[in-house]
Amino acid sequence: MKTYLPPKFLVERDQDKCIKCEVCVNQCSFDNHYYDAEDDEMKTRTEGCVGCHRCVTFCPTGALTVRRNPLEYRDNYNWRPEYIEDIIKQAETGGVLLTGMGNDKGQRIYWDHLVLNASQVTNPSIDPLREPMELTTYLGRKPDRVELDTDLNLQTELAPQVKLEVPVMFAAMSYGAVSLNVHESLARAATEAGTLWNTGEGGLHPKLYKYGNNTIVQVASGRFGVHPEYLEVARVVEIKIGQGAKPGIGGHLPGEKVSAEVSATRMIPQGTDALSPAPQHDIYSIEDLAQLVYALKEATHYTKPVSVKIAAVHNSAAIASGMVRAGADIIVLDGLRGATGAAPKVIRDNVGIPIELALASVDTRLRQEGIRNRASIVVSGGIRNSGDVAKAIALGADAVYIGTAALIALGCRLCQQCHTGKCAWGICTTDLFLSKRVNPDIGARRLANLLRGWSLELKDMLGGMGINALESLRGNRLHLRGVGLTETELKILGVKMAGE
Amino acid sequence: MKELERIQNPYNDDKAIDACSIFGAMDTSGKRFSGKGVIRAIANMHDRGNGLGGGFAIYGLYPEYADLYAFHIMYLSQKGKEDVEAFLKEKFRLTHAEEVPTQPTPKITNPPLVWRYFLEVGPQKPEEEADDDYVVERVMEINTKFPDAFVFSSGKDMGVFKGVGYPEEIAEYFCLEQYEGYLWTAHGRFPTNTPGWWGGAHPFCILDWTVVHNGEISSYGINRRYLEQFGYHCTMQTDTEVVAYAVDLLMRKHNLPIEIVAKILASPLWSDIQRLPQREQTLMRTLRQVYGSLLLNGPFTVIIAHHGEMIGLTDRIRLRPLTVGAKGSMLYLSSEESAIRLICPDLDEAWIPAGGEPVVGSLKAPLKTPVAAKEMVSHVD
Numbered sequence: 001m002k003t004y005l006p007p008k009f010l011v012e013r014d015q016d017k018c019i020k021c022e023v024c025v026n027q028c029s030f031d032n033h034y035y036d037a038e039d040d041e042m043k044t045r046t047e048g049c050v051g052c053h054r055c056v057t058f059c060p061t062g063a064l065t066v067r068r069n070p071l072e073y074r075d076n077y078n079w080r081p082e083y084i085e086d087i088i089k090q091a092e093t094g095g096v097l098l099t100g101m102g103n104d105k106g107q108r109i110y111w112d113h114l115v116l117n118a119s120q121v122t123n124p125s126i127d128p129l130r131e132p133m134e135l136t137t138y139l140g141r142k143p144d145r146v147e148l149d150t151d152l153n154l155q156t157e158l159a160p161q162v163k164l165e166v167p168v169m170f171a172a173m174s175y176g177a178v179s180l181n182v183h184e185s186l187a188r189a190a191t192e193a194g195t196l197w198n199t200g201e202g203g204l205h206p207k208l209y210k211y212g213n214n215t216i217v218q219v220a221s222g223r224f225g226v227h228p229e230y231l232e233v234a235r236v237v238e239i240k241i242g243q244g245a246k247p248g249i250g251g252h253l254p255g256e257k258v259s260a261e262v263s264a265t266r267m268i269p270q271g272t273d274a275l276s277p278a279p280q281h282d283i284y285s286i287e288d289l290a291q292l293v294y295a296l297k298e299a300t301h302y303t304k305p306v307s308v309k310i311a312a313v314h315n316s317a318a319i320a321s322g323m324v325r326a327g328a329d330i331i332v333l334d335g336l337r338g339a340t341g342a343a344p345k346v347i348r349d350n351v352g353i354p355i356e357l358a359l360a361s362v363d364t365r366l367r368q369e370g371i372r373n374r375a376s377i378v379v380s381g382g383i384r385n386s387g388d389v390a391k392a393i394a395l396g397a398d399a400v401y402i403g404t405a406a407l408i409a410l411g412c413r414l415c416q417q418c419h420t421g422k423c424a425w426g427i428c429t430t431d432l433f434l435s436k437r438v439n440p441d442i443g444a445r446r447l448a449n450l451l452r453g454w455s456l457e458l459k460d461m462l463g464g465m466g467i468n469a470l471e472s473l474r475g476n477r478l479h480l481r482g483v484g485l486t487e488t489e490l491k492i493l494g495v496k497m498a499g500e
Numbered sequence: 501m502k503e504l505e506r507i508q509n510p511y512n513d514d515k516a517i518d519a520c521s522i523f524g525a526m527d528t529s530g531k532r533f534s535g536k537g538v539i540r541a542i543a544n545m546h547d548r549g550n551g552l553g554g555g556f557a558i559y560g561l562y563p564e565y566a567d568l569y570a571f572h573i574m575y576l577s578q579k580g581k582e583d584v585e586a587f588l589k590e591k592f593r594l595t596h597a598e599e600v601p602t603q604p605t606p607k608i609t610n611p612p613l614v615w616r617y618f619l620e621v622g623p624q625k626p627e628e629e630a631d632d633d634y635v636v637e638r639v640m641e642i643n644t645k646f647p648d649a650f651v652f653s654s655g656k657d658m659g660v661f662k663g664v665g666y667p668e669e670i671a672e673y674f675c676l677e678q679y680e681g682y683l684w685t686a687h688g689r690f691p692t693n694t695p696g697w698w699g700g701a702h703p704f705c706i707l708d709w710t711v712v713h714n715g716e717i718s719s720y721g722i723n724r725r726y727l728e729q730f731g732y733h734c735t736m737q738t739d740t741e742v743v744a745y746a747v748d749l750l751m752r753k754h755n756l757p758i759e760i761v762a763k764i765l766a767s768p769l770w771s772d773i774q775r776l777p778q779r780e781q782t783l784m785r786t787l788r789q790v791y792g793s794l795l796l797n798g799p800f801t802v803i804i805a806h807h808g809e810m811i812g813l814t815d816r817i818r819l820r821p822l823t824v825g826a827k828g829s830m831l832y833l834s835s836e837e838s839a840i841r842l843i844c845p846d847l848d849e850a851w852i853p854a855g856g857e858p859v860v861g862s863l864k865a866p867l868k869t870p871v872a873a874k875e876m877v878s879h880v881d
Contacts, residue, residue, distance in 0.1 A: 122692060131817060144730075147754075148755075148760065152757070152759075156790075372729060466716075466718040467719055469767075469792075471722075472722060472795055475726075476722040477721055
């Protein structure tokens with residue numbers, strides 16, 4: 001069937017600059033560049049370009065330019081090009097539209113409507129270049145009080161706690177969705193920065209067991225790669241109920257990405273689709289969650305916190321309260337903008353709520369119920385910079401997960417082709433030719449650099465607010481003000497309007 | 501008072517913001533002394549306040565009623581007084597009531613009516629409830645439900661006197677030179693966002709706990725939210741109130757000694773904790789993990805007192821001043837050393853404690869000359 005789909009991008013080549021080195025040919029995993037021997041010229045099939053900039057970045061002479069295809073439709077606010085083209089795709093395939101990465105739509109980004117405070121006159125700002133500034137965070141269940149005997153000996157034994165030097169962790173991205181080199185980069189960077197990375201639901205390659213002390217292992221509905229050693233090497237075990245990119249459905253790994261190594265790690269046949277069931281089939285209710293939480297605690301001899309991750313949805317506050325009471329030591333909320341390696345587009349773009357609102361209401365609810373100490377809150381889904389991190393902490397988060405930001409550090413340009421397995425940056429693919437493009441030495445360096453940069457910025461912001469420890473910002477919403485928000489939004493966020 | 505919040509923080513700022521002078525004097529042998537020196541000392545720091553609040557706390561004040569709760573209540577109307585007195589009679593055994601003596605003082609204008617009551621907890625209290633909890637609840641009840649009345653002192657054998665004015669003027673107004681106590685704290689206030697309200701002056705008091713405070717606590721937002729989980733409602737919107745409730749929670753309810761409480765309110769740095777011997781390290785880490793939300797962050801110096809003990813504490817990087825002086829069994833705490841030297845020129849010792857290190861004067865451990873700073877803070881380090 002001839003496709004009616006117009007090209008998204010135009011690729012232009014300056015033939016004066018082109019030296020016919022064929023780097024572009026080798027770099028483009030979508031086969032858009034080729035050498036035409038008859039004309040002795042490099043040529044481009046523009047219709048296949050996804051806008052990933054791999055060729056542009058690696059062209060040694062800067063001969064390539066990628067531009068949006070200036071194809072003009074007749075103006076129609078309802079029938080925008082994206083919706084027209086989605087219909088064309090479905091008319092030609094009859095399938096569910098798949099996509100990658102997070103929601104790219106225009107729902108309000110609350111981070112952009114929140115601003116932070118700084119000290120002036122009545123209290124001094126603190127200079128992190130000259131004074132200590134502490135970001136250390138411990139995740140895990142805390143009791144309401146500490147008991148001492150008369151000789152000041154500690155009588156309270158804490159549930160397992162996990163130390164983070166920086167309150168930013170790498171979000172769950174499974175082996176299979178991303179390559180082993182990406183996993184190794186994440187693991188090494190997390191170890192260097194004193195934080196944690198998350199295996200996602202596809203198991204942990206034995207090569208990476210040595211980073212176990214900085215590893216969160218996931219147990220999802222497909223139970224891929226879950227075995228005693230997997231739980232044993234980890235620092236934290238996370239039960240995945242849902243994720244922000246696709247609340248209500250399970251993980252999708254197309255069979256094309258299930259290579260030999262992936263198959264061995266996931267414990268599934270090579271080349272088969274790994275489709276996680278939508279629910280965990282042993283969790284149909286909150287009491288079932290408690291059973292799985294305690295089964296995992298038993299299996300790990302109560303030495304590791306058990307985390308439970310959900311997608312942020314309408315009743316998050318009540319659900320989170322139930323999760324804490326079911327024994328979760330850490331609760332993870334993944335918001336509307338959380339990303340994925342593959343999800344139905346209609347789900348990604350329409351299901352779930354913004355993480356800022358979910359976080360605010362969960363933190364408030366747990367405090368109202370007097371159980372906020374009993375679990376740490378981790379949020380994810382669209383955190384872009386240290387400013388977003390600081391705002392999340394002030395709203396009440398103990399730490400954040402970053403997924404997309406970490407991948408961008410490795411080269412990702414958000415071209416949203418993760419589900420194709422053809423990632424030209426070698427990130428979201430298991431093709432050995434492509435995945436070696438992420439060199440773990442360099443990848444780990446880039447990721448650790450990102451965390452270092454954010455840490456320095458967080459310290460600057462904290463010092464500006466006149467505080468020198470992260471716990472004094474955590475849940476301290478007086479350091480936030482809203483700009484351009486309605487009264488209801490301010491009420492849910494628990495912040496005052498700027499100027500108030 | 502119903503209009504408490506409006507009066508204390510009329511513009512609904514995040515909190516009342518103020519700076520101050522503070523002073524404390526304690527005879528650790530328990531001997532009572534007159535307030536003349538303390539009044540001179542706090543007056544010497546006149547310029548640290550702006551006349552919008554001054555106050556004193558005195559311990560060992562009412563030996564004749566030592567076993568009774570002494571309530572100091574300010575009234576804005578006769579009706580308020582009648583209502584509250586009826587309430588007190590209903591809820592307590594009222595032993596004695598009198599107007600707090602005052603003298604006309606030119607600078608003190610428009611003062612409220614101030615009375616004191618000596619109360620015994622009687623059979624009205626539910627049997628299972630502790631006396632102190634019952635009293636706290638009644639104080640909160642009066643302060644939130646009775647318009648025109650405010651309980652600003654509620655401990656046994658101690659009392660708070662405070663109001664709008666410079667501290668020396670408040671002392672003159674309440675004739676404080678005539679009182680004796682073994683422990684005095686004093687405060688002169690410089691608020692920036694409150695017109696000054698009698699109840700808003702320091703010391704803050706609940707039961708026999710008092711707090712005078714110089715500083716702005718930048719962690720106020722989370723300190724308050726943490727305390728709310730334990731049923732404390734910070735109606736006054738001042739950071740001083742947070743200090744008072746934090747101390748009440750930690751010492752009275754969680755039964756922690758002051759040395760430990762100091763390590764919660766001004767916790768050691770993680771890097772310092774890491775260098776401690778194993779046992780202390782675990783203790784300090786656990787305290788910070790559990791009570792991190794009570795870390796008082798931002799510039800502050802406080803003098804916290806209750807019967808038998810006076811504690812001086814600064815934030816952990818000491819952004820507000822505190823000087824300590826010792827002479828015989830006397831311990832002095834002050835924003836400025838000059839104020840101590842004024843009334844006790846021949847100190848045995850004077851020093852500036854390190855940030856976050858508590859200075860504790862206690863009847864249980866009377867000072868002998870001279871006392872090294874190290875000795876007093878070595879408990880957990």
